[in-house]
Amino acid sequence: VHGSVSMDHGSPWCEEGQRMYWLVGHDFDDHPSCEVSPGVWEENRLVTLPLEADALNKQDDEIVDRHDCKTIYADDDDLLDIICMVGANIGKGYGYNELFLT
Secondary structure (H helix, E strand, O other), X not given: OOEEEEEOOOOOOOOOOOOEEEEEOOOOOOOOEEEEEOOEEEEOOOOOOOOEOOHHHOXXXXXXXXXXXXXXXXXXXXXXEEEEEEOXXXXXXXXXXXXXXX
């Protein structure tokens, strides 16, 4: 299961603010894809979410058990930020939320 983040325009994670989708979660290589021309999408490999799990959540592997992410305005800079929900590796770790400020 993967979550997704998408924006019709103005993505801060695309170089020119293009449309964007970002598949996130469960060991997925987390990079946004930007529409560089109509119908042509390219990954922005300069932007990523960290994949390495912290010490409390390395029970079965080294990868974050990220389930889903959404965009929110978390601070007062008028830029979208990302909040992600992380699972607990089937109850073996500690689920938590991640907040990435842009």
